Amino acid sequence: MRSQATSLGTAIESKIQRALPRLHAWYRKHHRPLPWRTRPTPYRTAVAEFMCQQTRITTVIPYYQRWMQAFPGWDRLAKASFSRVLRMWEGLGYYRRARFLHSLARAVVRLPGRELPADPDLLRQLPGIGDYTAGAIASIAFGKPTPAFDGNVARVLGRLAARHGKSPKAADLRGLAERMVPPKNPGLHNQALMELGALVCLPKKPRCPLCPLRQVCPSRKRLPSNPRSRPAPSRQVEYILLPAKNGKVWLTQTHPQSRWRGLSFLPTASHRPPGKPRMKITYPFTRYLIQSSVFISSRPPAGIPGRWVRSVELRRVALPAPHRKILRHLGFD
Ligand code: SF4
Structure with missing residues (x-):
């Protein structure tokens, strides 16, 4: 009705x-x-x-x-x-x-x-x-x-x-x-x-x-007030590890906040790794603006399941867009 x-x-x-x-x-x-x-x-x-x-x-x-x-x-x-x-x-x-x-x-x-x-x-x-x-x-x-x-x-x-x-x-x-x-x-x-x-x-x-x-339209001269204006995205800082050796990079499917289920991606470090980041990238994710610093390491992080993937095979792996960008920018993909 x-x-x-x-x-x-x-x-x-x-x-x-x-x-x-x-x-x-x-x-x-x-x-x-x-x-x-x-x-x-x-x-x-x-x-x-x-x-x-x-x-x-x-x-x-x-x-x-x-x-x-x-x-x-x-x-x-x-x-x-x-x-x-x-x-x-x-x-x-x-x-x-x-x-x-x-x-x-x-x-x-x-x-x-x-x-x-x-x-x-x-x-x-x-x-x-x-x-x-x-x-x-x-x-x-x-x-x-x-x-x-x-x-x-x-x-x-x-x-x-x-x-x-x-x-x-x-x-x-x-x-x-x-x-x-x-x-x-x-x-x-x-x-x-x-x-x-x-x-x-x-x-x-x-x-x-x-x-x-x-x-x-009564609003053509003056727009009505809109009480539901969208809040600005919250900023989040994260540290991404890029474990790499012998033409391979290490990828996981386990994220601490359960993001990107089903995709493979670079692991996130719980603390800032030592040294200088190799690159920085900012990207939106749902209501967040994520500011990532990327650190290259020769070893994968302890305690997270994952696998080594040859660079030439990366094209066949589904990755989140920011991680694909990181790998491309640093010459791995
Ligand atoms: S506000 Fe302007 S564009 Fe929107 S419906 Fe009214 S006349 Fe049309």
């Missing part, structure tokens, strides 16, 4: 509803021609949605294209080893997504018809699929009138439905998103809202003069 327009006010909502054809026309004309938007099958849509979570579209495109060549459908992905899947994902970060996508493929090939279900409630029961992903797959790949409510959509609707300089609560915006989905072309509608958030209704400096919804 559709939620009622109680706290937002029916007048605002009707105005937004009446402006939607302009949004849809804008999307048809201005959307980016992304590879997963042509022939949106359930598999192609699911892979794109998993890859695009917390990752820039321009970063995703080459990964998506390589992925489709290696794993063109659920069957090939389900049969692949997890280490191959990780190797293909290497550099995209948030490796949990790769694990979930692999588990999802293995679940799908056991389903009747060896395909995802169209019902968002059933989609949500599968590995790695939450509310947003279920809505995106159901609407884009199956044409189901269900919302895909992500950060971009919340921002656009929050600005459109703002009153007295304040955006409504997330729960109210979710209800609005649900009521706005049209029965015809729901996938286009959801993508149009997301695309508007990505290209026009930008977080800091929205491009209101270009917006197809500007005539009905």
Whole structure:
């Protein structure tokens, strides 16, 4: 059952509803021609949605294209080893997504018809699929009138439905998103809202003069206050050891904070090793900004399981992107 327009006010909502054809026309004309938007099958849509979570579209495109060549459908992905899947994902970060996508493929090939279900409630029961992903797959790949409510959509609707300089609560915006989905072309509608958030209704400096919804938007002159501004990432210092000898480097799969499950990586030292670091590197990891100093040693650390890997074999090993960068920079890969 559709939620009622109680706290937002029916007048605002009707105005937004009446402006939607302009949004849809804008999307048809201005959307980016992304590879997963042509022939949106359930598999192609699911892979794109998993890859695009917390990752820039321009970063995703080459990964998506390589992925489709290696794993063109659920069957090939389900049969692949997890280490191959990780190797293909290497550099995209948030490796949990790769694990979930692999588990999802293995679940799908056991389903009747060896395909995802169209019902968002059933989609949500599968590995790695939450509310947003279920809505995106159901609407884009199956044409189901269900919302895909992500950060971009919340921002656009929050600005459109703002009153007295304040955006409504997330729960109210979710209800609005649900009521706005049209029965015809729901996938286009959801993508149009997301695309508007990505290209026009930008977080800091929205491009209101270009917006197809500007005539009905109360925020075009003054943005509503946003109480949920993202906190700055916390800084963390770490010491990385690079055990190397005879053309080999030593890698482990054990991290003190259980990072990068399934990948191989350079060990982390619990204390600052003696001597000068050979290089320093800073990289983001979830909500942290990690500042690493790298020390070369001839021996692996005591008490951590691992193995020596010949430099020439490193290309076949799935490594976290910062560690691949370290090995390349220091001439090991
Ligand atoms: S008019 Fe401006 S603030 Fe309003 S939806 Fe469009 S881009 Fe966003």
